[in-house]
Each structure stands twice: as C-alpha cells, then as structure tokens.
Amino acid sequence: CEKQDARVPKQRLLVVANRLPVSAIRKDDYSWGLEISVGGLVSALLGINEFEARWIGWAGVNVPDEVGQRSLTKALAEKRCIPVFLDEEIVHQYYNGYCNNILWPLFHYLGLPQEDRLATTRSFQSQFAAYKLANKMFADVVNEHYREGDVVWCHDYHLMFLPKCLKEYNNKMKVGWFLHTPFPSSEIHRTLPSRSELLRSVLAADLVGFHTYDYARHFVSACTRILGLEGTPDGVEDQGKLTRVAAFPIGIDSERFVQALELTQVKAHIKELKERFAGRKVMLGVDRLDMIKGIPQKILAFEKFLEENPIWRDKVVLVQIAVPTRTDVPEYQKLSSQVHEIVGRINGRFGTLTAVPIHHLDRSLDFHALCALYAVTDVALVTSLRDGMNLVSYEFVACQDSKKGVLILSEFAGAAQSLGAGAILVNPWNITEVATSIGYALTMPEDEREKRHRHNFTHVTTHTSQEWAETFVSELNDTVVEAQLRIRQ
Numbered sequence: 133c134e135k136q137d138a139r140v141p142k143q144r145l146l147v148v149a150n151r152l153p154v155s156a157i158r159k160d161d162y163s164w165g166l167e168i169s170v171g172g173l174v175s176a177l178l179g180i181n182e183f184e185a186r187w188i189g190w191a192g193v194n195v196p197d198e199v200g201q202r203s204l205t206k207a208l209a210e211k212r213c214i215p216v217f218l219d220e221e222i223v224h225q226y227y228n229g230y231c232n233n234i235l236w237p238l239f240h241y242l243g244l245p246q247e248d249r250l251a252t253t254r255s256f257q258s259q260f261a262a263y264k265l266a267n268k269m270f271a272d273v274v275n276e277h278y279r280e281g282d283v284v285w286c287h288d289y290h291l292m293f294l295p296k297c298l299k300e301y302n303n304k305m306k307v308g309w310f311l312h313t314p315f316p317s318s319e320i321h322r323t324l325p326s327r328s329e330l331l332r333s334v335l336a337a338d339l340v341g342f343h344t345y346d347y348a349r350h351f352v353s354a355c356t357r358i359l360g361l362e363g364t365p366d367g368v369e370d371q372g373k374l375t376r377v378a379a380f381p382i383g384i385d386s387e388r389f390v391q392a393l394e395l396t397q398v399k400a401h402i403k404e405l406k407e408r409f410a411g412r413k414v415m416l417g418v419d420r421l422d423m424i425k426g427i428p429q430k431i432l433a434f435e436k437f438l439e440e441n442p443i444w445r446d447k448v449v450l451v452q453i454a455v456p457t458r459t460d461v462p463e464y465q466k467l468s469s470q471v472h473e474i475v476g477r478i479n480g481r482f483g484t485l486t487a488v489p490i491h492h493l494d495r496s497l498d499f500h501a502l503c504a505l506y507a508v509t510d511v512a513l514v515t516s517l518r519d520g521m522n523l524v525s526y527e528f529v530a531c532q533d534s535k536k537g538v539l540i541l542s543e544f545a546g547a548a549q550s551l552g553a554g555a556i557l558v559n560p561w562n563i564t565e566v567a568t569s570i571g572y573a574l575t576m577p578e579d580e581r582e583k584r585h586r587h588n589f590t591h592v593t594t595h596t597s598q599e600w601a602e603t604f605v606s607e608l609n610d611t612v613v614e615a616q617l618r619i620r621q
C-alpha cells in the first residue's frame with residue numbers, strides 16, 4: 133500500500149499569504165539567513181501531509197537589486213517558498229496603509245481612520261491603488277508557478293483582490309480565500325469606500341471561508357445588501373455562478389504543545405516558575421500588543437479586582453506578555469505608553485518591596501518558555517475587543533491537562549463559539565464583570581474546573597490545525613467538481 137501511495141503524486145497546494153513563513157535577513161557576505169516565523173497559520177499548514185505545499189508571499193525585506201532577488205529566490209526555494217518582491221513605497225501604501233490602517237481596524241469594529249476628511253480620501257485612494265497593485269503582483273507570481281490541477285489558497289484581508297486577478301488569468305484555477313480576522317456586520321463594511329469592489333473580487337473565488345458562522349453570515353449579508361446579490365444556504369449567487377461561503381474554525385497543532393510538556397528543558401522551566409511564584413496564584417495574558425487585544429481593559433479589571441479584594445493582593449500575580457507589533461505606527465506607540473503607564477501605576481499602588489502584582493514583558497517568548505508558562509497558569513485572561521479566533525486560548529487549554537486552570541474569554545473572540553461552554557465568557561468592556569470573573573475563577577471548586585477543562589481540552593485536541601487545513605482544501609476540490617457538474621447539466 134505504501135508503495136502504491138508513493139507512486140501517486142500528491143496534489144500541489146499553493147498557499148498565498150502576505151508574509152512567507154520565513155523572514156529573510158541579508159548577512160554581511162550578502163548571503164541570506166532565513167528564520168522560520170512560527171504563528172497560527174504557519175503551524176497549521178506545516179502539519180499537513182496530504183498535499184505538496186508551496187508558499188508564495190513577501191519575505192519581509194526590501195531587495196531592490198536583481199542579483200539579491202535571484203539569490204533570495206534560490207535560498208527560499210529550499211524551503212519551498214516563492215517570494216513576491218515589493219518595494220518600500222508599495223509596502224508603505226499597501227501594507228502599512230490600506231491593510232493595517234484601514235482594513236484591520238475596520239474589520240475589528242474600530243472604524244475608518246478619523247483624520248481630516250479630505251486628506252483621508254486622498255490617502256485612501258492612493259493606498260487602495262497600491263493595494264490593488266500589490267495584489268496584482270502576487271497574482272503574477274502565482275500565475276507563473278501555477279500548474280494545471282493545483283489548488284490555490286489565498287489568505288487574509290491583505291489579499292482580497294487576489295481571487296479576481298487569478299481568475300482573470302485562468303478561470304479554471306481552483307481558488308479558495310480564507311479570512312483570519314472577523315468579517316464585520318454589513319453596516320460596518322458598507323462604510324468602506326471600496327466596499328463593492330472588494331466584495332466582488334472575493335466572490336471570484338470558488339470557496340470563501342471564515343472562522344465562524346457569524347462572520348460567514350455577515351459576508352453574505354454584505355453581498356446581498358451592498359451588491360444586491362442573492363444569498364443561498366450555500367453561499368452567494370451571481371448570474372448562475374455560486375460562490376460557496378462557509379465556516380472553517382481554525383485549531384492548533386495540540387500534539388506539539390502536549391509533547392513539549394514532556395521535554396526535560398520545559399519541565400525544568402516549569403519547576404523554576406513554580407518556585408518563583410510559590411504561594412501565589414498565576415494569571416496570564418499572552419498577546420501581540422494590538423488595540424484589538426484589550427490589554428488596557430484587562431489590566432484595569434485586574435486593578436479593580438485587587439482594589440475590591442485586599443486579601444488577594446499578595447496572593448496573585450498577573451503575567452502579561454505583549455509582543456510589540458507595527459511599532460512604526462503612532463497608534464501602536466500610544467497603546468504601548470498607555471499600557472506601561474497603567475502597569476506602573478498599579479504596581480506602585482499594590483506592590484511591596486519584594487513583589488509586584490503585574491509582570492509585564494514587552495517581548496516574544498520562545499516556544500518552550502511559552503509552554504511552561506501556560507502550564508503553571510491558574511487563570512488565563514483573554515480579553516480581546518474583537519478577535520477572528522484567538523489561538524492563545526487554545527494553546528493554554530492544550531497545556532493544562534494536569535492543572536485544569538480556568539480560561540476567562542472575551543465573548544468577542546471567535547474562540548468563544550468553540551470554548552464558550554468551558555470558559556467563563558466576559559464582555560471585556562465591562563471592567564466590573566471581568567473583575568468579578570477573576571474572583572470566581574480564582575476560587576472555582578475543583579470539580580467545576582475539571583468539568584470545564586475537559587470540555588475545552590476535548591475540543592482543542594480534536595479540532596486541530598491539520599484537520600482545519602485538510603477540510604478547507606478538500607471542500608474546495610469538491611466545490612469545483614460540483615460546479616463543473618452543474619455546468620454540464
């Protein structure tokens with residue numbers, strides 16, 4: 133049987149995302165150093181064996197010279213990665229501008245930028261033009277590497293224009309598009325000046341996927357209300373062409389986390405942390421430092437809890453790990469100062485000579501340190517104001533099988549729909565409710581913790597990232613076959 137499998141070539145999967153799963157750094161001798169950047173999408177797709185996957189994306193570095201481009205292309209080929217070269221101006225207008233300053237906040241219900249109206253309109257137009265141009269450059273690279281029978285999977289809000297560009301090149305290409313953020317209510321989406329053009333471009337795909345049923349429903353509503361198209365139980369129909377729209381909730385590679393806890397170095401780390409926090413309950417937040425993650429709201433709720441529960445002041449510690457991202461954007465700089473200011477105030481107010489209530493780290497942790505921290509945590513606090521899914525909540529659950537800690541989870545994270553029955557759900561804007569939930573979580577009886585954890589652990593270990601990727605791609609294959617059959621009938 134194995135021999136037979138070896139002879140059947142695997143289907144090729146072209147994964148197209150803004151960033152490649154590796155970052156390139158040019159060394160002094162002009163050779164390239166490649167560093168794997170492990171994130172949700174990367175670990176999800178690295179685990180799939182059913183397809184022969186190749187990545188297409190930006191390597192995160194400006195390479196203006198042709199010699200450099202050739203040598204980077206060669207170095208990346210060994211990692212099955214294909215670069216799209218974007219110059220600095222395009223990156224500024226497309227990535228920093230349209231993607232991160234317009235689509236990201238809008239899709240998380242933070243609205244469009246509020247600067248002077250005219251200036252916004254002007255910059256909006258040039259940023260949208262750069263967005264389309266960048267998407268076209270991605271399409272050129274995909275088209276160059278595409279072979280008949282390949283599946284093309286486009287990812288996220290950076291590439292909403294890509295399905296249309298690809299189908300214009302080759303209408304037979306199997307194209308799927310998946311959004312990692314929420315898709316907002318149609319009333320939010322309709323404020324976007326380029327609302328219709330983006331929807332139509334996405335609809336060129338054969339299959340459109342979201343983390344939750346709600347996001348899928350919002351997308352279909354936007355197509356019916358803004359474009360006047362017909363929504364069906366399967367998706368959106370336009371002049372006889374059906375674009376299938378469905379929910380595909382992402383998961384994590386839970387085995388990787390469970391196995392890491394057995395490693396000697398992780399065990400040693402766990403022991404160290406237990407000694408360090410002996411006599412205190414550990415609460416944990418792990419986030420990118422982004423306004424959508426609700427970090428100030430989380431810390432203010434913790435302050436309120438300490439204020440109202442003096443007996444807990446020397447018995448609990450909040451460890452908040454916040455990796456800085458998009459550090460050149462003024463709003464993110466403002467958020468960083470705001471968080472530092474609140475943490476400083478609370479530590480000054482409730483700290484002692486020997487201990488502070490909040491340990492705030494402005495950096496990323498390596499995988500093993502992160503697993504150890506998840507494992508020693510009593511209560512995890514995920515207070516996103518909006519979040520497509522939130523993988524941190526899944527990772528925490530995967531590392532808690534011996535401790536059975538409690539997850540406090542924002543009802544505005546996609547994960548609330550899968551882990552809601554096991555977690556304590558909160559409205560992160562309601563500081564009083566979050567503070568009360570902290571007290572409840574810290575004193576929860578063991579049998580209730582066990583019951584809640586069991587629900588979440590079963591979900592996290594059975595709905596994995598590999599299963600997510602394989603389901604999406606096989607659904608895409610089926611969708612295309614069904615569409616061909618419909619045409620023949």
Ligand code: ADQ
Binds near residue numbers: 418496521
């Ligand atoms: P993100 O907003 O980046 O992703 P999230 O789902 O929480 O958010 O996952 C981020 C990953 O980065 C996790 O694997 C986590 O371990 C890691 N990480 C975060 N902070 C870290 C730190 N301080 N140190 C080390 N590692 C850290 C987007 C969407 C999400 C969606 C994912 C996947 O915004 O809603 O769940 O894509 O679709």
